[in-house]
Amino acid sequence: MSNPPPRAVSVAELDLAAGPDGHVLSLRPAPGGPDLVDGDVYALVRVEGRPAATVLGAVADGEDPAEVLAALARARLAEARPPTDAEHLAAARPLARPDLRESNRKGQPAPRTSVVVATRERPEQLARALDSLLAQDHPDFEVVVVDNAPRTTDTYNLVSRAYADRVRYVREDTPGLAVAHNTGVAAADGEVLAFTDDDVIADPHWLTALTEPFADDPGLGCVTGLILPARLATPAQVLLESHGGFAKGFAPRLYDPARPPADEPLFPFTAGSFGSGANMAFRAAALRKAGGFDPATGTGTPAKGGDDLYAFVAVLSAGFRLRYTAEALVWHHHRDTWQDLRNQAYGYGAGLTAYLTATLVRRPALLPALLARLPRGLARARTMTAQRGETPPDGGVPGEHGTHHHPWPRSLSRLERRGMLYGPIGYAKARVTARRGRNPR
Template sequence: MVSSGPRVSIVVPAYQSERLIADCLRSLVSQTYPRDLYEIVVVNNGSTDRTAQIAAQFPVRIIDEPRRGVGHARSAGVVGAHGELVAFTDADCIADHRWLAQLVARFDSEPDLGGVGGYIAGYDPQKAVQYYIAERRLLCQEAALEPLRHNKPFAITANALLPRRVIEEVGGFDPLCELSGEDADLCWRIGETGRRIVFAPWALVYHRHRSSVRGLCQWMFRYAIGSVYLMKKHRRLYSLGRVFIHWPHYGRFLVALGMFLAPPFSYRDSWERLFAGYDLLRFACFTAGRVVGSIRYRAIVL
């Protein structure tokens, strides 16, 4: 019996992911969506470990993309995709068994949508940093899709579904988004066509959050560098002048500093002060990244 429904390509960029890729692919081959209607495309983004060998043990197609960067990797996946819809997740994610079916169902309810973003939960947090990332909603799809003055809606590609024709229509992923922001850049260009990108709360993936302070700092630093390129490119969306200073960022920094320096009896529990310390580190790394990005991209964004 031939299944009915749109054909979907799941694109999974992978770099040095030998410890993670098996769990990810195991979840993707076990979806409730008809197996004959979706394919899994793993983009090996220059890995030198056993990522490709482990992926080859699963019923997937492997594409090699030696040019480093998520923009290049996702672009290669789209080019190699056979489906009319393209679902994105990452090698450090584990998908709920109904994930793909929920994404497709939300898209089918409004076929003119520009895309769908699903819920991203933390996977089995065990370290304080992982609890912190979840508590502060640092990888939050609902927040990403919420239209605010300094946050234009976009779907985080750890959990997203986009029509391939729409991706191609707007020019695909920008390879210059080397460090971060390739998903926001693409979604903003889709938004300029008048199409909406909406939230599918039951389309769930579990993300393995950074487990060390060093990992958190590197993430924030790289994200901030990429955000400068993104805001310079989309200057019109942000109504940017020659200099852009995001004052709320510095307001939150001062609040975190005040909480960290507060006397011990003012804390409800030990986590509160620890998280305030993480806040200070995060803001410091983000600010440093903005400075480096401003120099690299010749745009003052702080």
Template sequence: MATAVLDLDLVNLPASISGLNTYKEAYILIRYNGHPIGRTYVPLQNGTIEMNDCYERMLAATSETRKLTWLKEYLNYDIRNTIDSKPIKVTIAICTRDRTEDLRRCLDSLINLPDDGQEIIVIDNAPKTSDTKNLVSSYSTVRYVLEQNPGLNNARNRALQEAKHEIVAFTDDDAVPEKNWLRAIIKNFNNPLVYCVTGLVMPLELETEAQEAFERYSPFNKGFWRTIHSNKTRSPLATGQVGAGANMALRKDVYEKVGWFDETLDAGTPTCSGGDHEMFTRILAAGYHIVYEPDALSWHRHRRSWKELCDTIYGYGVGVYSLFTCHLVRRGEFGVFKLAYQWFWLSQSRILLKSLLNKPNSHPKELILSELKGCLRGPFAYFVSRKRVKRSKNIALSAYGFHQSNHSNT
């Protein structure tokens, strides 16, 4: 049976919740006066949640965050308002490829955001059909941009080029940002040292075994504490807890400070993922800050089938070790050997052993092995991707030179 996803606020709880007969348990996002402060699982009895037991579980899961949130509200204190600011406008960018069902849901949420002068652009990355273009044409306030060079990071770079405003907020096409998402992001750019803001990502649904397994094995959720990351608080190479590209915003001029997104990395290339975290590393290494803001909440539709899940986890393994290889080859960062060792010995090997011994609450062996296979593939995938990008650029330069030569002879 599936897991119901519920969104409950401690200051406005119903007496009970019923009608959940098709679910075995509930996954609850816990809020306090609208602020996300925690999450918990609650078992269901005949499709019903009795709020007395649920309330105790919610309190136990949010002890520290609840107290701090209450204190901030009582004192009317928000550190994000203590720095002088000017109005900031944002370009929202959705990079997509042939997923119109997801994209429609995402766009429907974005056009219902409060109007703060933002623009919305869809970057259609090397599409096989015109379905995305046709869908976007039905939204009068959304701009369509075609990017023929395949790869998520090529699409992200195109978004930075096309954006009219100083902040570019990226959301995945299979995500649904909620109404306060953009305003929660903007508040954190009042500090000029902040060059990136990431947000909380929660599961939109947990209707299949694959979606449940993903949320337990590799969730996007990075916690419920607002956190300022810098090279003084963490190694720029260790960005696993910084956030995810599914919910991130950057200053448009980030490419002038640290460079463009690396085209050899992420979806649409042999490396499968890692492009967002490579950018996080360069931002931190350059001395800028990244803020993780839980109030900037988005709901993500995880992959529904088991095969899609295994492919995704495999791709994460490929991406991490491609990223390590990139850091080593391009920047001489030998610290990646320590990270790889720590990740395998302190995390992956223990998770695998627990699964092999069939310990309670262990993860499926198939997922763990998929990730490990991806890790082994990662270094080779990086060099393959690097070679392809170089070849593509050479072809483009040759074509440009040919065009210029012909033009000069006319």
């Protein structure tokens, strides 16, 4: 008997006062989302504004959703688990306390930042993203839109008319996300380069939280942040989030190539655990030293993806540290159809092995380290792409890896594995196409 498709889930933000019995400060729908309705509700839990956890609760007719979710949130916040090595390292190298940061910097201003948004023929989504980016509380930043292989003038018209003098427009005719990002890097003037997608809504504090760590740690090359679903309205969106989505948790983590985490034996090749391209920033000097993004990777090329993963490993391999912070938050609009999910499953598999291939082609000195980790890596890949069954709803939530409220179909597992087999071929095709000077197809 087949399982019924996942039901729609409301998405909300719950803010609690500090303390074990913190009272509810506010409950509201996720930015841009519809009002809450009875049924399943997925909520970001904030503690006096700071992202701290997520919960999934069922709100019955007549119940107060704030109290239902607050009870779940208090229980979740009281849970404890052993910290990972990357979390230990982040605790050992803490950022300055917010109330002391300015004095510790001896009056130095926040780093000048360029936000790069690559887009292609999605002006309505782009407008929503730009509105949230222009509302950031960061004191010194610019926004650069890279129009990638446009077929129409819609993006140019949007930026030049609705955002004139506030957003810079750059055109890049060669398709591919990494190519577009490199074009944005060349056009940017920031000391820090932040990247996000055209299908997000950025929290007003996103850019400040994403860039402040660079001022606290001169050896930091990259910072990544939290990505949560803006809507869970279709079965495809719910299924993706139930099996991990883009969320990476709430504990700060620090990865240092000089102190590899012992509990991550595949480091630094587990780049998917570092973050995602919809929410990342690089010190400009570090990214340029690492060679930028590999133009034969990314959406829009035969490689299908892997551009962000390649950049993470490249920066770590160049000797820089990478930090993850949940305080840098964006809300992502997942694709909403079953075919979108199929394409993502295949693309994730292809992007994974394409980025590994790119890493070895451009950094052959890493080959011995990769070969030493290969057996464990293959076992991990089999586990990641296995058909995943349903487990009881014991407090797990969409976005928490390892807690699956809906079975992951065998067809998607097969697509992921087929993508992994294709990835090196796709990367080779992209490199050949680039050398011949033709646009990847």
